[in-house]
Amino acid sequence: MYINLNDTVSNPHHVSNSLYGDINYVDKEASSTSECIFDIFKALGIKLNGEICECIATGIITDTGRFSFKNTSEKTFRVCAELSCCGVDFSSLSNYIYNKRSIESIRLLSFVLSTIKVIEGIAFVQLTQRMIKESGAGEEESEGFVNYVLAIGDIKSAVFFREKSNGEIRVSLRSKDETINVNRIASIFNGGGHSQAAGFRSFKSMKELELEILIAFQNIETKRDCSY
Amino acid sequence: MYINLNDTVSNPHHVSNSLYGDINYVDKEASSTSECIFDIFKALGIKLNGEICECIATGIITDTGRFSFKNTSEKTFRVCAELSCCGVDFSSLSNYIYNKRSIESIRLLSFVLSTIKVIEGIAFVQLTQRMIKESGAGEEESEGFVNYVLAIGDIKSAVFFREKSNGEIRVSLRSKDETINVNRIASIFNGGGHSQAAGFRSFKSMKELELEILIAFQNIETKRDCSY
Incomplete structure (x- = not known):
C-alpha cells in the first residue's frame, strides 16, 4: 500500500x-x-x-x-x-x-446537581455564570457533568443548560432511550449532533427553553407512536 | 478432582x-x-x-x-x-x-459535595441526618460517594463522615497514595480495613474527629519519613 x-x-x-x-x-x-x-x-x-x-x-x-x-x-x-x-x-x-478534577469543579458540580428536576422522565440541570464565579472553577470544567445526571435510573433523557458570559444558553441533550433521537429535538432549534447526544444554542431564557423542549419531546414521542 | x-x-x-x-x-x-x-x-x-x-x-x-x-x-x-x-x-x-441512582441520591450527593474541604492534601466531606431528610434519599444511597471526592486530582486521601440517626459517626478513609496506609489511621481509632480503604466509628463530633485524624495522618507520615 x-x-x-x-x-x-x-x-x-x-x-x-x-x-x-x-x-x-x-x-x-x-x-x-x-x-x-x-x-x-x-x-x-x-x-x-x-x-x-x-x-x-x-x-x-x-x-x-x-x-x-x-x-x-x-x-x-x-x-x-x-x-x-x-x-x-x-x-x-x-x-x-x-481522576484529575479540581476541588473547584467538584464545588461547581455540587451547585449544578442541586438544580436537578425531573419532568416527564426528562432530567433538567442548569449551570449559571454565578455558579462559576462562586465555585472558582473554569467554565470548561463542567465537561462530563451531564453524565452524573444520566446515572439516574428512571430517566430517559437529560437536558443540560449552560449560561455563557454573553447571556447565550448552550443546551446539551442526551438520551438513554434508543427510541428517542435527541438529534431531532436539536434540529428543531437549529442545532445538531447524534441520536443519543446533540445540542444547540439560544438567547432565550432557560425557563422558556425548558417549556419548548418539553413540547418538542412530546411531539417526537407522539410521532413515534403514530409510526407503529 | x-x-x-x-x-x-x-x-x-x-x-x-x-x-x-x-x-x-x-x-x-x-x-x-x-x-x-x-x-x-x-x-x-x-x-x-x-x-x-x-x-x-x-x-x-x-x-x-x-x-x-x-x-x-x-x-x-x-x-x-x-x-x-x-x-x-x-x-x-x-x-x-x-446507572441506577435515584434523583434523591443525586440531591444528597449535591449536599455532601457542597461540604468538601481540603486540608494538607486530605479531602473531608460530611453527610448529616439533616441532609438525608432534606434530600429524601435512603441512608444506604450514599454508597460510592467517596469516589467522587477521590476524583480530585491534587489530594492524597479522603475522609468521609456519615452521621447515623443515633449520633454515631461512621468514618470512611481512602488513600490514593500507595505510601499512605489508612488502615494504620483506622487502627488508632479501633477500626480497620485495607491499606487504601479503611474505617472506624465514633461518638465524638465531626470537628473533633477532623483534628484527631489530621494529627494521625501527620504522625504516620513523620514515621514514614524516619524509616528512610
Whole structure:
C-alpha cells in the first residue's frame, strides 16, 4: 500500500462517515478510531512502542466510556489484552484520564446537581455564570457533568443548560432511550449532533427553553407512536 | 478432582488469604473471584451459559472498578473477550450496575459535595441526618460517594463522615497514595480495613474527629519519613 503524503486519510468508525478522504478506511464495528489504527499499524508491520500503545488505549477507554458503551466488543477486549501485554497500565491511564478534577469543579458540580428536576422522565440541570464565579472553577470544567445526571435510573433523557458570559444558553441533550433521537429535538432549534447526544444554542431564557423542549419531546414521542 | 459436598472451598484472590478452606484455590494475580471461577469452570468442563457468563462479568466489572484498578490485567481482558463472545453485553451490564441512582441520591450527593474541604492534601466531606431528610434519599444511597471526592486530582486521601440517626459517626478513609496506609489511621481509632480503604466509628463530633485524624495522618507520615 502506498500513501501519498498529501492524501487525506479518512479513518473514522462513525456510521455516518461520508467517505470524504482520498483513502477511506472505515470499520463501523470498531469501538474507536484507535482500534482501527491498531489494526492498520499491525497490518503495516509498524512496531507498537509504549507511547503508541498508551495513545491507542486512551482512545479506546474514552471512546467506550470505560467499556460501558454499546461499541465495546469482543475485539475491543482482545486489543486491550494485547496492549496490556505490551505494558500498558490501564489503571494508571484511567486514573490519569478520570481522576484529575479540581476541588473547584467538584464545588461547581455540587451547585449544578442541586438544580436537578425531573419532568416527564426528562432530567433538567442548569449551570449559571454565578455558579462559576462562586465555585472558582473554569467554565470548561463542567465537561462530563451531564453524565452524573444520566446515572439516574428512571430517566430517559437529560437536558443540560449552560449560561455563557454573553447571556447565550448552550443546551446539551442526551438520551438513554434508543427510541428517542435527541438529534431531532436539536434540529428543531437549529442545532445538531447524534441520536443519543446533540445540542444547540439560544438567547432565550432557560425557563422558556425548558417549556419548548418539553413540547418538542412530546411531539417526537407522539410521532413515534403514530409510526407503529 | 473430587469435591466432598461438605468441604469448604476457599477461593479468593486476596493476597491476605489465610487458606482456611478444606480445598484452597487461590490466584493472587486474578482480578476477582469471578476470574478464578471462570478458570475452574473451564477446567472442570462446565458449560458456561448466558447467566453464568453475566455473573462472572459482573464480578469482574465491579472488582476492577470498570477496568480501572491495579488488578486489571491482560488475562482480565482475555476473559472478558471470551465472555463477550459468549454473548455478554458489557454495555447493558455496566449501565445496570452504575446507572441506577435515584434523583434523591443525586440531591444528597449535591449536599455532601457542597461540604468538601481540603486540608494538607486530605479531602473531608460530611453527610448529616439533616441532609438525608432534606434530600429524601435512603441512608444506604450514599454508597460510592467517596469516589467522587477521590476524583480530585491534587489530594492524597479522603475522609468521609456519615452521621447515623443515633449520633454515631461512621468514618470512611481512602488513600490514593500507595505510601499512605489508612488502615494504620483506622487502627488508632479501633477500626480497620485495607491499606487504601479503611474505617472506624465514633461518638465524638465531626470537628473533633477532623483534628484527631489530621494529627494521625501527620504522625504516620513523620514515621514514614524516619524509616528512610
